Amino acid sequence: MLYPELFKQLEAVRWDMEKDIPWSSFDASKLSDEQAQTIKMNAITEWAALPATEMFLRDNKDDSDFSAFMSIWFFEEQKHSLVLMEYLKRFRPEFAPTEEELHEVRFEFEPAPPLETLMLHFCGEIRLNHWYRCASEWHTEPVIKQIYTQLSQDEARHGGAYLRYMKRAINKSGNEANVAFSKVGVLMASARRTSQALHPTNLHVNKNLFPRDTIQSRLPDPQWLDHWLDTQIKFDAEWEGKVVGRILHNMSLLMNRSFKTVQDLNRFRKEIGREIAADTALVPSSA
Template sequence: MSHWTLDDIPWDAFDPSRVDPELTRIIKAAALTERNSGHYSKYLCNVFRDDPEFCAKAETWAEEEVRHGDALGRWAELADPDFDFEDAFGRFVNGYVIPTEVEASIRGSRSGEMVARCIVETGTSSFYSALRDAVDEPVLKEICRRIAGDEFRHYKLFYSTLKRYLDRENISRRRRFLVAVSRMQESEDDELAFAYHCANTPDRPYDRAASSRAYAARAFRHYRSGHIDRGSAMVLKAAGLAPHGRLGRLFAGALWRYLRFRLRRLDGEIPTANDTGARSAAA
């Protein structure tokens, strides 16, 4: 697993002239969800309560997720001195509660749970890889590089656990694919929308649809086809399908077209420089 700490980040290299104020909005939201991800370890250890080896690794995973949130939160406070990370996180956890008191996976099996976790790590590794390649501010670029590397390793952890449990449960490829697609659809659920609201518009009533659109418009624009290609291969692998060849190309192409379609639908969600007095993030 990862061995870096906040002290390894070159904070002195922070360059405020390279901060994109619209990208800062999604970093604030990501900081909240990353730190809160650590709570999922309790859920996972309930589901895998008789697997101490995995639970120990899940606890380490949780510690790293919390570190990701702390790094992003600290950067966001540098980028926007009016942002209070702890205050925003308090609002978020008070309004978004992760159900951890369970005895079985909501995915129907432990293998299904690991497929879902692989999909989550695919999304985060792709997201931070896209940001790493897009941002100009050197400290944020380094943070995203480190987080992306962690998320790829987390995928490997959950995928290796998936293979171990498939030997016992042997769920079908169809079932694995359905779990994968279901978890991908959940990526636009209330969590990110509420995090965006708590981090950026806490003085307004919460509007899930508006917050979801605002987040997506700022996040989706940073993806390039290479990020989608790698992510689609990871999804298919977790689903038990061939990640390369014709199927891989079709799936990656469909994801890329969907992303471009969503961006066209979201056109106008990001204010221009004339609207805000800030540099246009859509330029």
């Protein structure tokens, strides 16, 4: 089991919201209403760990180890929402999310293949780590800068934990896991070719609720994410290149291959697909 070891590792570096956030350093002159609004949107987005955890537990009923790890992930992600809300309540209470606004992002996700979902959230952690690092640079108010730094470090650690479960899946499932991970990896590393930010909170997850079946679509301002990335924190091509580089680096380690580009990863995906098809063709059909 991975859960006991991951619990010890993450427990050892867990930060304390009262002791490790420099609340007394707050500088009101360096926080605008515009910035406070973005903090509110991120607080609500982080609250969406609740329906994501419900999805993970439902779709991984046969995996008690991973399900137990969700207790850590859920706690720390909800803590992200909580610390952002605490910041607003202390310094800009008029921007603090309401309970109704938080509850709006709790809705049912349709069942999805667990391996693809695992890879999707692994890539999401890498992307969020970089978004928060970029946000910390954009902000000038010292307390929120530190908060985003703490959050970014948590997201990196979560990505590392997901990677451990991905390695375990390859050992158990071989090419089934390889093709699932490479397929989603190609998608999530191809953000430059899409018109939307590629993150789990921005993907459609319940066709019966379409078009309000993404986390972002259920926020008070459904358009905020693109504006935050493009106009405010300016998450540009250089930052996006860092995300793609981390995805490809980790896929190289995971698959024991060298992926310099998304095209390399896509060629690997097709190669594994052909191997699976050939193996299937060799299996005699039952009469």
